Amino acid sequence: MVGITSYGAYIPKWRLSLEAFSRGKGEKAVAGRDEDSLTMGVAAALDCLNGMDRNSVDAVFFASTTSPFKEKSVSATIATVLDLRRDVLTADFANSLRAGTTALKVAIDMVKAGSARNVLVVAADCRLAAPGTVLEQTFGDGAAALLVGGNGTIAEIGGYHTVFDEIYDVWRRDVDLYVQVWEDRFVYTRGYLRVMREATSKLMEEAGVNPQGLTKAVFYTPDVRRVVELAKGLGLDPKAQLQDPLIGTVGNTGTAHALMLFVAALEEANPGDKLIMASYGNGCDAFLFEVGEAVAKLRGQRRAVKAHLQSKRMVPDYVTYLRWRELVKMPEPRVPMAVSYPSAVAIWRERNRIFPLHGVKCQVCGTIQYPPQRVCVKCGSKDSFEEVRLYDRRGKLFSYSYDFLRGTPIGLVNLEGGGRIFCELTDVDVKELKVDMPVELSFRRLDLWRSDGIYGYFWKAIPVRA
Amino acid sequence: MPGVRDKVAIIGMGCTKFDEHWDKDVKDLVVEACYEAFEDAGVEPKDIQAAWWSSVISGLLGRSLAYPLKLNYLPISRVENRCASGHDAFINACYAVACGAFDLVLVCGAEKLKDVGLAIPGIIDPGEPYTSRVKPVFPPPAAFAQLAIRYFHHYGIPIDEGKRTLAKIAVKNHYNGSLNPKAQFQRRITVEDALKAPIIAYPLGLYDCCGITDGAAAAIITRADLAKNYRDDYVLVxxxxxxxxxxxxxxxxxxxxxxxEENVRASRMAYKEAGIENPRKQLDLAIVHDCFTITELVIYEDFGFSPRGKAKEDVDAGTFELKGELPVNTDGGLKCFGHPIGASGLRMIYEAYKQLQGKAGPRQVEIRNQLALTHTLGGTPVDSNTAAIAILGLRGA
Incomplete structure (x- = not known):
């Protein structure tokens, strides 16, 4: 009974109207200025693990073509944020939009082989297309996460087929900022349509299912017209059987896309449903899943795709978006807010305070304190603390302000169950700010003036997302 | 604790005009402030035995005084305690004189903020307790703004109403500044001007924030029993x-x-030493750290000038105006005199010294009890502060 035991997703709050920069209709989800594939991956992972036993997670995979690092493990960062055991296997899958489903295949095989009880698969992407191109209209940012296990599966694996394919259709070289694409006709006829059809039809054949027997087909979608063409060609009814590809609302989220659509399908699925899911990128990974009774227990327990879709704010204009992605060169601020550089040593030393947001609880008087102290601020006891993870707690805004120069709101947040955090506020309209506003914590990238080659990550407060 | 009461005397002081000194560097400012102090005390640089230098970003070593003044291989300590640096340097010099280590010392504070390029001295980063840089970065207005948010929220004061009270403090300090030729800002404003001003850090507007300024101030202090050798109207600590x-x-x-709380503790320590039981009645004036108007409002209560939550009523009654019951920031305060960080504590002592001597010109207040309080506050209310106070008085006080 190996399959999916939990799911989660993350869609940034920010949406960019396609009308703002193109003749396209609708909108796409874009990462905020303090978000990247790592932070979105963390958010999806947290959604997926909500209420799950973290001690039985034996591996964490992260898949992306837009990791903030060419050399540094994001899966290790995610495992640190999640407070997982030290002996968890972590691996990053990269360089192909298929990386997410490849990680899923490895996860399924590990659980089948008994080398892991549960494997967390996280995929996120934040791809850049050249401003003004058609590609830019379809790209969106987001993340998805699946927990693979052998107990309590909500969707059991029923079949798998893969093909690989050597082709320059969509690619990005090591020196490229933007994704490149060859001529449309070639890309679809010799690439996407041919390879997706090959893998999915072979999967159906091997699994002994016919198109009419499928409840939903979940296909990676670079273009709505083409996915409809693909579905029709396979004998599927696109209206009834094709999972909404979220183009025009979220966009093509790259490595995360097929997984994110699969999560959306699971949110609506009923026991007995048969789902086919296929991703594309120099080949195709295709899976068949049968939905089990347990699918009902996660309903309403995840933000996944549905809730995230509804919680949104428009990016004010296209220039703002270009500045967030650093696609327009802005003058450097003349006065740094801080002259000191981030120290790798200090980040390492403070890793428990930073990544899983550990504070301390005084074992004498019970006061929760952040950042961790040696001497209790309340009772003066020395070194009698236990570490407590604070990011799962919601809180209320105790005080706030923002300055006109940076415009970044900051504030003190009092957490439910004790503890106070001094942090930046993000994804918020400063006009909404008021004392006692309900907030939650979100892992974000810091805007370091002089980074010295380091990306700083830390928790910020956001208004609770519905 | 024996303390320093009546053991140390100020016999000379100097203060530059506080301004945007585009044409002067920090050495120029040091020379101007110190030579005014030498002249006022009737001493020469060669008479000085030791010195204390206060600066946050404009010189990290004692040589910052030795070099411009050519102090001849003297012991010079540099003191940095954020906005409280000037007072800290002064207090340490007092300790050295009071214990008999030196007879005649110089204390100088100076800052050159306007060379930095933008109107925020944000380059000063205390660097603790986080060296990972993984923490929120914020300029001071956004920190003190949160004090206003909490104060208004706690006392149920609508923000518009609270801002009107703060505006009255700004109007007062602007009026006082208009009587002070050394102040950076000498223009009077109205409550409406303050309320209409652009927001700097919500809910604080432009006139709620002090100036960013270049300037220097200096004091020459000696043992109280030696003070009469220099002048009759010396001022005692x-x-x-x-x-x-x-x-x-x-x-x-x-x-x-x-x-x-730091304000409460520092003021009680100073009151005890100075024998002050009712500061509102006993002090002739107070020069306090109005980095933002909300800070001055809270100080009224922290220092026991007003009961908790009642400062607004005293502001409305004009208690702290020049002709009020207890004039506060008679020289325009940080708001209008300006705030060259390391110099500010000594500038406040300069004003108190001149007021006690009756030399404050058009802004002279009535000296009844011959006691004046000066205060600076380093840090921010969202983390932690250093509060420092010096209470000065004439011989009879």
Whole structure:
């Protein structure tokens, strides 16, 4: 009974109207200025693990073509944020939009082989297309996460087929900022349509299912017209059987896309449903899943795709978006807010305070304190603390302000169950700010003036997302 | 604790005009302030035995005084305690004189902020307790703005109404500044001007924030028993106080942030030494750290000038105006005299010294009890502060 035991997703709050920069209709989800594939991956992972036993997670995979690092493990960062055991296997899958489903295949095989009880698969992407191109209209940012296990599966694996394919259709070289694409006709006829059809039809054949027997087909979608063409060609009814590809609302989220659509399908699925899911990128990974009774227990327990879709704010204009992605060169601020550089040593030393947001609880008087102290601020006891993870707690805004120069709101947040955090506020309209506003914590990238080659990550407060 | 009361005397002071000194560097400012102090005391640089230098960003070593003044291989300590640096340097010089280590010393504070390029001295980063840089970065207005948010919230004051009270403090300090030829800003404003001003850090507007300024100030101090050799109207140190907080606002979730405990502690320490039981009645004037109008409002209560939550009523009654019951910031305060950080504490002492001597010109207040309080506050209310106080008085006080 190996399959999916939990799911989660993350869609940034920010949406960019396609009308703002193109003749396209609708909108796409874009990462905020303090978000990247790592932070979105963390958010999806947290959604997926909500209420799950973290001690039985034996591996964490992260898949992306837009990791903030060419050399540094994001899966290790995610495992640190999640407070997982030290002996968890972590691996990053990269360089192909298929990386997410490849990680899923490895996860399924590990659980089948008994080398892991549960494997967390996280995929996120934040791809850049050249401003003004058609590609830019379809790209969106987001993340998805699946927990693979052998107990309590909500969707059991029923079949798998893969093909690989050597082709320059969509690619990005090591020196490229933007994704490149060859001529449309070639890309679809010799690439996407041919390879997706090959893998999915072979999967159906091997699994002994016919198109009419499928409840939903979940296909990676670079273009709505083409996915409809693909579905029709396979004998599927696109209206009834094709999972909404979220183009025009979220966009093509790259490595995360097929997984994110699969999560959306699971949110609506009923026991007995048969789902086919296929991703594309120099080949195709295709899976068949049968939905089990347990699918009902996660309903309403995840933000996944549905809730995230509804919680949104428009990016004010296209220039703002270009500045967030650093696609327009802005003058450097003349006065740094801080002259000191981030120290790798200090980040390492403070890793428990930073990544899983550990504070301390005084074992004498019970006061929760952040950042961790040696001497209790309340009772003066020395070194009698236990570490407590604070990011799962919601809180209320105790005080706030923002300055006109940076415009970044900051504030003190009092957490439910004790503890106070001094942090930046993000994804918020400063006009909404008021004392006692309900907030939650979100892992974000810091805007370091002089980074010295380091990306700083830390928790910020956001208004609770519905 | 024996303390320093009546053991130390100020016999000379100097202060440059506080301004945007585009054409002067920090050495020029040091020379101007110190030579005014030498002249006022009737001493020469060669008479000085030791010195204390206060600066936050404009010179990290004692040589910053030795070089421009050519102080001849003297012991010079540099003191940095954020906005309280000037007072800290002064207090340490007092300790050295009071214990008999030196007879005649110089204390000088100076800052050159306007060379930095933008109107925020944000390059000063205390660097603790986080060296990972993984923490929120914020300029001071956004920190003190949160004091206003909490104060108004705690006392149920609508923000518009609270801002009107703060505006009255700005109007007062602008009026006082208009009578002070050394002040950076000498223009009077109205409450409406303040309320209409652009927001700097919500809810604080332009006129709620002090100036960013270049300037220097200096004091020459000696043992009280030697002071009469220099002048008759020397000013005695009646009491000093200092207090450093422990980051309660940031780490303690029940900390109210409607007042500044460091102010309370430092003032009580200084009152005790100076023998002050009723500061509102006994002090002739107070020069306090109005980095933002909300800070001055909270100080009224922290120092016991007004009961908790009642400062607004005293502001409305004009209690702290030049002709009021207890004039506060008679020289325009940080708001209008300006705030060259390391110099500010000594500038405040300069004003108190001149007022006690009756030399404050059109802004002279009535000297009845011959006692004046000066105060600076380093740090911010969202983490932790250093409050430092010097109470000065004439011989009879």
């Amino acid at each position: 009646k009491g000093v106080g200092m207090s450093c907080g422990m980051y309660q606002a940031e780490i303690q979730d029940d900390w109210s942030m409607t007042y500044i």
